[in-house]
Structure formats: structure tokens, C-alpha cells
């Protein structure tokens with residue numbers, strides 16, 4: 054499945070452990086941390102040693118990571134099951150980058166939508182764009198799901214210190230509670246609704262959009278729809294049917310995957326929040342990472358190294374999950390965003406050739422630190438499964454000097470967690486500590502095993518100066534490319550998502566059963582039983 058050199062590096066890693074690597078080389082950070090400008094990737098607290106890294110880099114070469122990357126940037130149709138190019142980097146490119154799909158340059162189209170977004174965002178922000186009764190917009194509701202929600206919602210929260218536009222609300226769930234709880238607080242006269250859907254067919258989004266439309270029409274009349282709605286989609290014909298006026302329709306292209314679309318017009322709510330210039334800085338940050346991915350040698354290339362470390366933990370170390378723990382409250386939606394990016398991309402059971410793969414991408418999960426410490430870190434430190442942790446932390450906070458203690462504590466906690474995971478606490482150390490605290494030898498023997506931390510638990514730290522638009526752009530692009538690198542190593546297509554289809558089909562089929570128009574027929578016994586129970590409970 055993978056070269057002997059990696060297998061022997063993995064066996065050596067199991068035997069030696071991470072703590073011993075630091076004992077033999079106290080300067081390990083110097084050789085195992087890497088940087089793109091002020092963004093630092095620390096791999097030193099993994100079991101990857103120099104030899105393992107060389108073997109992994111050679112494996113990346115064998116798996117055609119560079120060739121695959123070049124094919125993606127050249128606009129080749131690497132999403133073979135959907136017959137599409139994968140060109141999200143073009144959305145943050147400059148004209149001189151020369152991105153092209155189907156042999157046609159795309160830079161002018163991208164720039165023209167960006168200008169349209171910028172003009173509209175400025176209008177919403179300065180009151181030039183108004184509602185049907187001439188009021189400026191105080192609130193924007195983005196209706197979308199998956200890639201049409203998670204990216205802009207995560208980024209709007211992340212860039213809160215730069216948010217000087219109207220309030221932005223995100224509604225994704227078809228559960229009526231989501232829309233109802235949001236609209237309840239808003240005034241239709243001052244609310245703009247953005248319907249964001251690549252396909253403009255997603256049932257959750259279309260249902261929420263129709264309800265929001267009724268809310269606007271009930272308050273302001275049918276004619277208000279054209280003033281209070283905007284749409285982002287690749288399906289311009291379907292948007293027009295909804296009654297949205299042409300100048301409020303923002304297009305993008307089939308070479309942009311939903312979970313890679315934050316850089317497109319899907320980012321419109323973010324542009325309204327932080328302004329078009331802030332949005333351009335965000336794009337520029339991502340482009341910086343693209344250029345780094347394209348030009349840095351493999352051995353210094355952050356997306357390649359992060360991808361190799363991810364693959365190493367998943368395959369060579371056999372860890373089924375990874376935790377993403379931002380020590381940055383404003384990145385609290387980053388783990389959820391990465392779940393779609395990572396698992397919708399690399400959760401595949403067959404490779405590009407249609408043959409089963411032995412292992413695909415890991416489960417990604419997480420919560421911000423320090424909250425996670427008081428919830429699930431117990432398992433990460435002492436449970437029987439190894440969970441590689443990815444810490445993200447900024448050296449600087451946006452809060453003033455009077456709150457400096459918060460950032461100091463945050464940083465100290467982040468560093469403490471990765472150090473504790475790496476070094477652990479031996480039985481002897483635990484026993485000694487108990488004795489020093491006054492325990493009797495019998496008591497120390499009894500309690501010490503519970504206070505042992507095995508250590509040698511891997512973590513990766515991503516350190517940045519400050520969470521601003523440029524850095525957020527770099528971080529997201531880094532993870533996008535990491536997912537791509539891992540897909541190359543697994544041999545799978547990261548850009549389709551057939552695994553979401555079956556549930557959608559069955560849900561459509563079950564609607565008349567739930568409404569009682571059809572009976573459950575010959576569906577499975579559990580579904581029949583649950584439908585009967587729902588109907589009984591609904592009558593109560």
C-alpha cells in the first residue's frame with residue numbers, strides 16, 4: 054500500500070516515540086517547523102523524523118502530487134466523474150495568472166463578478182441600495198447550506214473585528230426553527246435576503262427561500278421581492294424564475310466546487326460585512342498561499358507538508374480521526390467548515406480508477422480551545438485511541454492591552470496542551486508527585502496509574518501573527534490544498550460528492566409518506582415503524 058521506507062519509519066516511530074525525539078534533539082523545532090512568511094507550521098511534535106520526512110516526500114513524488122497540482126492549476130478536468138475543471142484558485146487569481154477552463158481565459162469573468170459584488174456590497178453598506186420603502190438595509194440573511202453557508206458563515210465570524218457593514222445572519226437548516234428564530238428578530242423593511250445555491254435546486258435552501266419570500270411579500274407586497282432579494286448561483290435561469298432582478302444576480306461557474314466556493318460570489322455576505330477591500334485582502338491572502346503551493350520546494354511547501362503529516366497519521370499511524378482545535382474563538386466555526394472541505398472531499402471508498410481504496414480520509418472534528426480542554430481532552434490525553442490534534446493560534450489578539458491577560462492565558466494553554474500530549478507523565482513521575490504532595494506510599498501506588506499520561510501523542514501547531522483577512526485567506530487555501538495533496542496520496546478524486554445523493558433521493562421519496570399522502574408500503578421495517586410512531590405522536 055505504501056513504500057517500505059515509510060513502513061519502517063512508522064515502525065521506528067512506534068518504538069521510539071515523540072518524547073524521545075526531543076530528548077535526542079532539543080532543537081527539533083528548527084528542522085521540523087516550516088513557514089510561509091509569518092505563518093508557521095510546526096510538525097516537531099509528530100513522530101516524523103528526518104528519514105520519515107524524506108520517505109514521505111519521495112512518496113508524494115511517486116503519487117504525482119506536483120503533476121496533479123499543475124494539472125489543477127492548468128484547468129485540466131481533474132474532476133473526472135463530473136467532467137469538470139477545478140479552478141477555485143482562479144477566483145483569487147490576478148489577470149497575469151492566466152487561468153483558463155476549456156481553453157478559455159476566465160480572469161475577465163471573475164473580475165467582472167467581483168466588481169459587481171463590490172458595487173453591490175458598497176451600495177448595501179452605504180445605503181445606496183435600499184429596500185422597497187427606501188430604507189437602508191440593517192440586516193442581511195444568507196440562505197444557503199453546505200458550501201453555500203459554512204465558508205461565509207465561518208469567515209464572517211472570523212473577521213468580526215473588521216465587520217463594519219450591516220449585521221449578517223446565516224440560515225441553513227430546513228428545520229423551520231432556524232429561519233423562524235432568525236426572522237423573528239428582523240424588520241422586513243430593512244432586511245436583504247441572499248439566496249445562495251450553486252444549483253438553485255437544493256431543497257433546504259429552496260424551502261427556506263420560499264418561506265422568506267412569503268415573509269417579505271406578506272409585509273411589503275409582491276413588488277418588494279426585487280428590492281429585498283439577491284441570489285448567488287451558477288443556474289441563472291432558475292434564479293430568474295424566482296423573481297430576482299438581474300442586477301442582483303451574481304453568477305459563478307461549474308469549475309467551482311461548492312465547498313471551494315467561498316472565494317466566488319458565495320462570499321457576497323462576507324464582502325458586505327467587511328467591505329469589498331477587505332474581501333480583496335482575503336482573496337490576496339489565498340493567492341499568496343496558491344503561489345507558495347506552486348513554487349515552494351516540496352520540502353518547504355506547507356500544503357504538501359500538512360498533507361503528508363495528515364496522511365502519515367491516517368495511514369501509517371492508523372488514526373481514524375483528527376481534531377482541529379483553534380485557540381481562537383473567532384475560528385469556532387473553522388472545524389465545521391473543515392469537516393465539509395475534508396470529509397466531503399476525501400471520504401470516498403473508491404479511487405479515481407473506480408477500484409476500492411484501502412483507507413480514505415479521516416474524520417475531522419473539533420471545537421475551540423480552551424473549551425475543548427474541559428470537554429473531550431480527557432480522551433485525547435488518556436483514551437485508548439490516538440487523536441492527532443491540529444492547534445491553530447494567533448500570537449496577537451484584537452482586544453486591547455487591558456485584555457492582554459486573556460491572550461497570554463490562551464497561548465499558554467495551547468502550548469501546554471501540545472507539550473502535555475507530547476511528553477506525558479510516567480508512572481514514576483506520577484508516583485513521585487503524589488508522594489511530594491504528602492500521599493502515603495500505598496495511596497501513591499493506588500492513585501498513580503490513573504495519573505499517568507502516556508505521552509507520545511502527536512500534534513501539529515499552526516501559528517500566525519493575527520487573524521486578519523489575509524491570514525484567514527492563507528489558512529483556508531492551505532487547508533484546501535492539503536485536502537488536495539491527501540487526495541493525491543489516497544488516489545481519490547477530491548472534487549465530487551456522490552455520497553450525499555442517496556439520502557437526498559430517499560428524503561424526496563419519503564415526503565408523501567411523512568405527510569400521510571402515501572403509506573410506507575414495502576419500505577424497511579424500521580422506517581415503517583418510525584413512520585407509524587410519528588403519525589401516532591403527531592395526532593396527540
Ligand SMILES: O=P(O)(O)OC[C@H]1O[C@](O)(CO)[C@@H](O)[C@@H]1O
Pocket residue numbers: 198199200201249250251252253254255258311312397550553
Ligand atoms: O449550493 P448548493 O447547490 O445549494 O449545494 C449545497 C451543498 O450541497 C452539496 O451538494 C452536498 O449536499 C454540497 O456539496 C454543497 O455545498
